[in-house]
Amino acid sequence: MIGAFNSGLRRVPAWPLYILAPVPVAWLFWLAVQGQLGIDPTKSIEHQLGLWALWGLIAGLAVTPLRKHLGLNLLKFRRAIGVITFFYVLAHLLVWLVLDVQFQNVWADIVKRWYITIGMLGFAFMVPLALTSNNWSIRRVGPVAWRRLHKATYVVALLGALHFLLLVKGFQWEPILYTGVIVSLLALRVDWRALGARTQARA
């Protein structure tokens, strides 16, 4: 089953993802301008883009465990997932800057409000990753160093989860569940047996 799926996927190119990705964002703005996005369209867009960005980070982190544990190979789509997620975060940031706070107290918000600080840190980590998501950069940097650099996605995902945990008011489950998913996807990468052997050897 998975084998048939993988060979089917081999024939699907990744490039259409780049064309499809802006469609939901454009749709969101279209609905907002039409007054179809609820009573506070600015917050609706801001929240929706934030959630989609988080989904993108989760999808990117899921690729390796899906291959390792289920044999499902989505590796060729991972670059597109990462780059698209970066643009969703950028759109989320721009909605905040232009439509929500409207350039007022931007620096004060970034340094004073923890959830903004953390979100910005996540975005800052994504910039070099997005800039080096091309074959030329992999050759230029060298595959080993490149892979090490792109391990920063783990940090970005954790910062995204922390951002969500900090921004909700009162005690709420949703960000806790997202954090659980992200931590689990990271935990699946740890080779626990090797880790155990190493601690034993040290003991």
Place this chain on the structure above:
Amino acid sequence: MANRWTNTLSWNDVTPEAAFLNRRQLIAGAAALGAAGSIAGSVSAQDSGDALEPNTWEEITGYNNYYEFGTGKEDPARNAGQLTTQPWSIKIDGMVDNPGDYALEDLIAGLTVEERIYRFRCVEAWSMVIPWNGIELKDILDVAGVQSDAKYVAFETLVRPSEMPGVASRVLDWPYREGLRLDEATHPLTIMATGIYGRDIPNQNGAPIRLVVPWKYGFKSIKSIVRITLTDEEPQTSWNMANAREYGFFSNVNPNVDHPRWSQATERRIGGGLFAARQDTLMFNGYEDEVAAMYDGMDLAEFI
């Protein structure tokens, strides 16, 4: 002691007269209220820049923070329909001459219901203008007879898990609790609202009766009240219990004191659409002349 305050925002001030008359007629026919809302929308589109245009019925009743019905802004409108508000009784206890369980109709029988058009400012830095119908809280407290050593008024919201899906999760420590100093509670601006736009107040806005304190952040204006207690100690309040650093007991609207999560200098007026510019937040939400004297000598950056 009703009618101690006259609206600074009135229909005549805020809309061209033709639109006002037109809308008044519509409002007189209660069934036409949905239509009144959309007319208000088109009026505000015409004279954009008029900051005092009351929000539409749809905006006021479709965008609520009422966590007992869910944490999303549109959850209360979706989930509050099943709340039973009749019969309703309010327990009034503590330092009063006539403590007891009052049936709501008996409690407010004979008291004057006034139309009060107030600015409403949420701590989350958004705002509306709402035409409430309500009774001065002082008139209600007078029914119970406040004793001379009472200094504070504490309020509690209903907790009824069978009708309030949000209380299943402990977003806050239920019941929702709020409180005022006695001078704040008896101030002529402080009302107990039972209506909006001349209609019964909808469940998602705090039916059948809620507090409205227009110079404080919205969360102080506690909804669906079942208990009022007169005390001589500062009462516990829900958001202060959840996070004392972020939510103080007073929570007066103050553009000069930031909340840790939001700058309070400006606000987004709900209803302006995607590209509406932020507006300056006013000291005490624009009621400085009426209320500032109550806080003379207090450092408002300390007593948040």
